Amino acid sequence: MIVCCMPERTRRVLFVQATEAGGYPPIVNAATVMAAAGWRVLVLNAPIKEHAIAFPRDCGVQLKHMPARPSHVMRKRDYARYVLAAANLAASFRPNVVYASDPLGAAPGLVASTISRGSLVYHEHDSPNPGAPDSRLMQLRARAARAACAVVFPNEARARIAQEQTGFRDEQLRIVWNVPRRTELPVSRRVANSELIVYYHGSITPERLPVSVLNAIGLCRHRVRLRIMGYEAPGAKGYVARLIESGKRFGQQVVEYLGQVPTRESVFAEAAQASLGLALMPRATGDVNLTHMTGASNKAFDYMAAGLALLVTDLPDWQTVFVEPGYARSCDPSDSASIAAQLSWFAGNSEERRRMGSIGRTKIESGWNYETLFRPVLATLNESVA
Secondary structure, eight states: OEESOOOOOSSEEEEEOSSOGGGOHHHHHHHHHHHHTTOEEEEEEOOBTTOOOOOOTTSSEEEEEOOOBSSSOOOHHHHHHHHHHHHHHHHHHOOSEEEEEHHHHHHHHHHHHHHHTOEEEEEOSSOOOTTOOOOHHHHHHHHHHHHOSEEEESSHHHHHHHHHHHOOOGGGEEEOOOOOOGGGOOOOOOOOOSSEEEEEEEEEOTTTSOTHHHHHHHHOSSOEEEEEEEEEOTTOTTHHHHHHHHHGGGOTTSEEEOOSOOOHHHHHHHHTTSSEEEEOOOSSOSOHHHHSOTTTOHHHHHHHHTTOEEEEEOOHHHIIIIITTTSEEEEOTTOHHHHHHHHHHHHHOHHHHHHHHHHHHHHHHHTSSHHHHTHHHHHHHHHHTO
């Protein structure tokens, strides 16, 4: 079933990613920006039962939905159906560009671009760790990257690691941070809270939202509440319940869970009601994605768009991008006392906290937005079909 029908347009792009597209802000943003620029955009969506995240309505984007699969695991038969659906759409839709995301998008991307004779874009949001087995999937990833007219990564560090693995050329590379669109910025309003409301949204895991945050709330001399919106990642089932139960040591509603993220609009609306955005990464990890998250994590930029100051990890790259310009303060996420000290500072310096949020929002509006940062990619694609 295709929804949100659009009139015929000359330039056409087919997005393939073998996942729930609504859960990936860069896919939503790239598709929406291209639609606004006059492209006819079709997204082949692969939803997951009980984790469906709505794609924005009235954004000028068509959606073709595959049958929902029961979990995040992509079974071989589901993947084969997805690749076949991409091939069929390539034959009927005839895209000028096929926009493939992540290693699972490589096979359908290569097939669809070959059938349609369209240009290929390869955009990697989550990278395999170095030393991953040289499987057929990794070989297809390398083929897609080398064949693409543009290879898009959310930061330079991940891109260079992938370049060594896949062999794409320097001139193919485009760096696009996972920032929000300018049109997503919520209405700016000042919310007077009698307590410090710390806000977190996204995938919920012990690494991203450690128990040390709750312990820090217990140590803080000010009234602090933790508000969470998102879904438990695979392997973290029951973690939200543990956080809520642990929070009861410090008061009945210290931890407030708002449920899964229904829409991007709800993310910004809830963030705008809070006092502080939480964007913590582990200091040491074997995951290449968690090691190189500046630019890749949309959380910090979403919070800034909602006018929130940030609390981030005291890693060098996060210090450079967020702390030094004045958008954030930093802490050791494994140390409750370090977190508590920063929470106390934010609670006791409300005017400075609001100023930090204000200049952060201005930065998103003036430059750190998808319309601006995606412009070089769009120029490349326009040239490819000229």
